[in-house]
Amino acid sequence: MESNKGPDSENSERQQMLAALPHVRRFAISLAGSRADGDDLLQTTVERVLTKGVPEDVDMRKWMFRICKNIWIDEIRARNVRQRAAEGQDITIHDRPEGETEIMDKLKLAQVTAAMDNLPDEQRTVLSLVAIEGYSYKDTAEILETPIGTVMSRLARARKNLAAQFSDGSGPFSPAQAFRA
Amino acid sequence: MKYTDEQLSAYLDGELPDKLMSEIETELAKNHQLAEHLTALAAANQAVQAAFGSIADEPIPAHILELLNEPSTTEHISLTANVVPFRQRLAAFSVSKWAAPLAASLAMMLGVTLGRGTMLASNNNDTMYAQLSGTITTSSPLYDVLNSRPSAVQVSLGKHDDINIKPTLSFQTVDGSYCREFQAQSKTSALRGVACKDNQAWKILLLNQTKISESGGYQTASGTASALVDQLIDEIIVGDPLGSEAEGLIISRGWNQD
Numbered sequence: 001m002e003s004n005k006g007p008d009s010e011n012s013e014r015q016q017m018l019a020a021l022p023h024v025r026r027f028a029i030s031l032a033g034s035r036a037d038g039d040d041l042l043q044t045t046v047e048r049v050l051t052k053g054v055p056e057d058v059d060m061r062k063w064m065f066r067i068c069k070n071i072w073i074d075e076i077r078a079r080n081v082r083q084r085a086a087e088g089q090d091i092t093i094h095d096r097p098e099g100e101t102e103i104m105d106k107l108k109l110a111q112v113t114a115a116m117d118n119l120p121d122e123q124r125t126v127l128s129l130v131a132i133e134g135y136s137y138k139d140t141a142e143i144l145e146t147p148i149g150t151v152m153s154r155l156a157r158a159r160k161n162l163a164a165q166f167s168d169g170s171g172p173f174s175p176a177q178a179f180r181a
Numbered sequence: 182m183k184y185t186d187e188q189l190s191a192y193l194d195g196e197l198p199d200k201l202m203s204e205i206e207t208e209l210a211k212n213h214q215l216a217e218h219l220t221a222l223a224a225a226n227q228a229v230q231a232a233f234g235s236i237a238d239e240p241i242p243a244h245i246l247e248l249l250n251e252p253s254t255t256e257h258i259s260l261t262a263n264v265v266p267f268r269q270r271l272a273a274f275s276v277s278k279w280a281a282p283l284a285a286s287l288a289m290m291l292g293v294t295l296g297r298g299t300m301l302a303s304n305n306n307d308t309m310y311a312q313l314s315g316t317i318t319t320s321s322p323l324y325d326v327l328n329s330r331p332s333a334v335q336v337s338l339g340k341h342d343d344i345n346i347k348p349t350l351s352f353q354t355v356d357g358s359y360c361r362e363f364q365a366q367s368k369t370s371a372l373r374g375v376a377c378k379d380n381q382a383w384k385i386l387l388l389n390q391t392k393i394s395e396s397g398g399y400q401t402a403s404g405t406a407s408a409l410v411d412q413l414i415d416e417i418i419v420g421d422p423l424g425s426e427a428e429g430l431i432i433s434r435g436w437n438q439d
Contacts, residue, residue: 014249021245026236030229039242046248112232130194131226132233137196156190162225 016060017049023133024064030128031072033117044071065133065143069125115165123158126151183208189219193226317376317383322346327361327376327383328436331428343368351423351431352414357438359431360386362414373410378436387413 024045029038045068054063116124129140130151137155141148184192184205191197192205209216317324326336326346335347350362360377374388387410423431 017249018246021241022237022239025239025241025245026233029236030233039245043245043248046245050248112228116229116232127225127229128233131229137191137194152187152191152196155194156186156222159190159193159222159225160186162228163221166221166224166228 013054013060017046017064020061020064021046023061024068027065027128027133028068028072030116030132031069031121031124032076033113041068041072041076044075062139062143065129066145069144073121073125115162118165119158119161123154123161126154127158127162130155184215186222189215189222193219193223317385319381323363323365324383327363328378329432331425331432332361350414351428352418353420353423354417355419359436359438360414360417362410375410375413386417 021042025038025042028041028045029035032038032041045064048067048071049064052067054060116127119127125144126140129135129143130137135143137148137151141151144151188197188201188205192202195202197205205215209219317327322338322344323346327348330336330348332348332351335345338344338346344365344367346363346365348361348363351359352361353359354377358377358379360375361383362373362375365372365374372388375386376383377386378384389410
């Protein structure tokens, strides 16, 4: 369906932003380490995109990821206001009774969040885009405005870091253990 | 080790050249140490997906969605002044993540182009969606019904007459525009909305969708949803709704203001 310039294209921009929101929110939470800080980051991102506008012919989701990452790295982290999610906190998603699986899920989430927290921002950002959002190296490089080689090396270091944290057997998944003779 | 962590990590993402991909595959089959190392690296993916995967299914906080529903500076629907306070009231409702696709379904079947919208769900879960703007162009079956059919007469569409549309009310607004309230129903959902004639299109002011329970049967948007439509009409109507004679005359004039 063709849309005219003006209000209609503005509408379609907002529709695209709406569609991207769940993913950008997940990215923001993975960067900030908690839902509360992630939602603050998401709000700033949306406000920034609305005020600064979006270049023509740009993929809205990628654009929002880039703005979100820039705000996180350049502004929030620079001001050092990041509050690390205390272990076990900020993992309550639903107010319904918990089954065993859900408690396990929470434990895993807490452990993974803590492990992610130990990663340098650059590594966490790349891991989030590739392993959670499913972006290719090329797209990730485009979003982060870095060479593909940098994406590759940060990703490898992120994986190595997490593997080391999980390999003591206390991690949520320790497949390395299973292979150990 | 023969391969670097960068290569193994890229192998996990399928980002290596084909030749190297198959080379590593072959090596993995016979090299247990390599397989063990690769599995450890892969744990990161599994962990972050388990931890963060479902976050994208959570509802977006209402205060963030509201940022995207600010009135635009170039409003393309007349009646702006009347609609704005109404929009602010809508913001009070909680947001449902599954509202949009559901509402889109029947509206899309009817060929309605949805514009800026406000997703909302009432507390009793019966209202799925309210749409504050949208366009019904001449190619939509809904356009024909609104443009040429009298109120209170149902029109059946679809291969098996499984979509029913019924204009329910016609009225004039403060700026002279003609508007109609209508209902549409498919097997699974019902719409109730208000649209106003604006040049060659009908512009949607509000569109509510209600999911129909398995018992089926005709069901209009109930409770809060209905109240919203009623409120909107109350706010913009001038005088009484058009009688059937007046409506027939306006239909013959193509809903043009005189």
